[in-house]
Amino acid sequence: MTSQETSAGEIRPRPVVDQLPRYAAGKPPVAVDGLVSYKLSSNENPLPPIPAVLKAIAEQADFNRYPDPLSSKLRGALAKFLDVPAEDIVTGAGSLGALNQLLTTFAGQNDNGKADEVIYAWRSFEAYPICVGLTGAESVRIPLTADGRHNLDVMASAVTARTRVILLCTPNNPTGPILTTDETERFIRAVPSDVVVVIDEAYQEFVRAEDAVDGIAMYRKYPNVVVLRTFSKAHGLAGLRVGYSVSNPELTQHLRVAATPFAVSQIAEQAAVVSLQNYDQVVERVQSLVDERDRVTAGLKDLGWFVPEAQGNFVWLNLGSNSSEFAALAGAQALSVRAFGDEGVRVSIGETEANTRFLELCANYTKPPRRS
Structure with missing residues (x-):
């Protein structure tokens, strides 16, 4: 076989490439009849630019x-x-x-x-x-x-x-x-x-x-x-x-x-x-998300859930081996969240309705996260 006839399948990347994890971006929510879908999987700002x-x-x-x-x-x-x-x-x-x-x-x-x-x-x-x-x-x-x-x-x-x-x-x-x-x-x-x-x-x-x-x-x-x-x-x-x-x-x-x-x-x-x-307007929008973050963390703590100190625009649920199950239940409620293997689930702070639906899901979930 000449060099021109070599199969592309024989071309290999640097060895390190095969050893690296693949970046997994947050997935969009699936459509659920009767529910507005919300993406809470990528730590995005749910509000548009000013x-x-x-x-x-x-x-x-x-x-x-x-x-x-x-x-x-x-x-x-x-x-x-x-x-x-x-x-x-x-x-x-x-x-x-x-x-x-x-x-x-x-x-x-x-x-x-x-x-x-x-x-x-x-x-x-x-x-x-x-x-x-x-x-x-x-x-x-x-x-x-x-x-x-x-x-x-x-x-x-x-x-x-x-x-x-x-x-x-x-x-x-x-x-x-x-x-x-x-x-x-x-x-x-x-x-x-x-x-x-x-x-x-x-x-x-x-x-x-x-x-x-x-x-x-x-x-x-x-x-x-x-x-x-x-x-x-x-x-x-x-x-x-x-x-x-x-x-x-x-x-x-x-x-x-x-x-x-x-x-x-x-x-x-x-x-x-x-x-x-126009940073003053940015600050107002950020504060609205911080207020929602604080509402979500307070709601989770009222349920008896352990939540690490949340200072970003997201919360972490230390769900361990239950992470995939919880993410699937969220998906059934038209909420996409980010599960990290069997370590936990990260949930971004989104629109008010999305955050409320997330809290309702947590209230009905019987395997709350604990301090690891």
Whole structure:
């Protein structure tokens, strides 16, 4: 057989690809007669972007041109909003795109063939092992505590000479708890200063805990800290894919080399800028979701259910082996939720009717989650 006749089935990916988990996006709800269907499986904002953003999107027309590769207008707006230098901001296709740029820059395979290590809590954001593995680095997963929190002491003790990056997800997706300022500072001081500490704050706008860590404050104090944020959740721009990292120039100069050119489209950049200009309206919408989150968590606790501290736009049900059963029952009620194997179920905060139906389902379910 000539090279031209070789079957495509003989083409193999890099060995690591077969070893990685597949990212499983939240599924849409199924149609059920007599019920409005609701998607509570992807931590999406159920509310559309604010009117000014919708208007800006509708008026955009320059799609025959490439976007500004540096997203200069957005970085300028963020610099003013966050009170940081624009040079310290690197945009990406959502915070996931910004994370990939970061991992590509600081972790992977070395010239001696040994893999760098990336430490993160588990379970946490399910894209972490995929992103780390694709860089050629090795994941070091540290189990969460019984109440769904990062075990920072164990994470610090896991640092080795091969550790290059540590990922801290706060609030932790999918369990919900935040990291406090005090514990985060102790952790940063405990790890070597040449290890990059990433504070992933995709749900930062939903946090109401007074002692929650502020990633931007940590970046100002510690040169090895990088902050990840996104417009996908609070701003309701998940479909436009716009996020960013904030870090000191010593790190940012290298991140720009790995940044994907034109990752943020002009429509995404303009939408994000206008959303920042009308942030008071974003805050009102976020607060309405926080109020619903608090109603849901209070309702679950009234039922006697254990729920980890919920500081994002979702709640975590530690249902273990009953996770698939519960997800199926939710589906029968036209609610799609996100089951994670036999670990638990994450339920996003959605429309008021959806949240009420979810609570009614829980009230009739006889196998409530317990502290693991």
